Amino acid sequence: MGGEVEHELNIYHRLNQGPKYHPGRAAVQTLINLFKVSGPDSEHHCLVHPLLWDSMKVFLARNPIHRLPEVMLAVVLQRLFLALDFTHSECHIIHTDINAGNIMFGIEDDDVFKEFEKDEKMDLSPRKKTNRRVVYVSRQLQVPKRLGPPVLCDFGSTVLRETEHDDDVQPDIYRSPEVILQVPWSYPILLIFGMLVAWHLFYGTDPEHHKYRSRAHLAAVIAVLGLPPLDFINRGKLNRNSSQKTVSTFQAGIQLPASTALEALETNLDGKEKELFMQLMRKMLQWRPEDRKTAGELLDDPWLREQLG
Structure with a gap:
């Protein structure tokens, strides 16, 4: 059995060993069985999972408005937070490849x-x-006539929490500041994703509109949050390996976009609903990982509670 398949099977075993009572258990993909198919050159290991419909990415592409209604977005975020709370607090694993392509809808039809x-x-x-x-x-x-709840899938790139990580992970447009600056990272890298997937799914627009560059990505975050704290910068390899000890080290000559208030990016909501939604976004969008709310804390967010009734 190949190393990648064995690793993924070990992750599914770890998920299966998690507590049965945790509500996040139902928000992650499970493994039913495994079989082999012999090909011309080698054997292929095939994983069998419960039937699902399609991904958030496909759903948005097939949706005429290319975004989610607020209630549906709230359901997606709630299920994502449940899945992350289960995988983090109970299974002690970090899913490093969450994107709209591996959040899958269940089927009730x-x-x-x-x-x-x-x-x-x-x-x-x-x-x-x-x-x-x-x-x-x-x-x-x-x-289908009735979609089932979203499920977090694809655990092939998952890592264990037991060791410190500073690898280059996450899809480009969903990368957290720690990953870009090569700061040792852990569970909070996925809370930044929660904010980005909310905005991506809500607008149907990626944060980066052109060819991806990490320096340009960093500049865009600075335009919204301001300069990163010096103590956070100093944790990263990029700063330790550089003779220049300023934020411009990471801009590499790229001009910063004009400063933009986070609230100005939200144009579909107004009033109290917008205020609550922006509060949720700010709980995830923070430079320091320790300043972000945990997945478990985000489950009690007022905007989610109001949307889900």
Whole structure:
């Protein structure tokens, strides 16, 4: 068995050993079984999971307005916080690759699978035969009448909390300040993601509009939060390896965008609802990881409670 598969299986075993009573247990993907398929060159290990529909990324692409209504966003964030509280406080693991592509919706309507099977029988998916294998085009599932709760998936890049980490992790646009500045990181890197995925899902727009550069990413964060605290900068490898001890070390000549109040970025909400939503965002968007609220604390946020009734 390959090292990557063995690692992922160990993570699923760790998740399975978590307490049965924790509500976040239902918010993470589980493993049902494992089987092998022999190919022309090697064996492939296949993981069997409960049936899910599709990802948040696909849902947004198929949604005409390309964003989530407030209540649906609140459900996604609540489930994400539940999953993170379970994986952090009970399983002591860190999911380093959370993005809109691996937050998957459950299905409470089995008709989509019946239609999928019927359509395949009536109109076979396109396929291409090569000398050694057959390649099939995937068929898209229809949108079910009733979506199930979102589930956090894909634990192949997960790491254990037992050791200190400073690896370059996370998808580009979701990287936390610690990762960019090579500061040792832990659970709080994912709370920054909570804020970014909320904004990404709410607007359908990534924080970075052009080719990704970590320096430009850092400059954009500075424009909203101001300069990072010196004690935070000094924790990072980039500062220790540099003869220049200022924030400009990390800007590398990139001009800072004009300072922007966080509230000015929110244009769809107003009044009390906007005020509460911005309070939630500020609980996650902080330079120092220790200044961010934990996933468990965020579950008691007033905006979430108001949206979920």
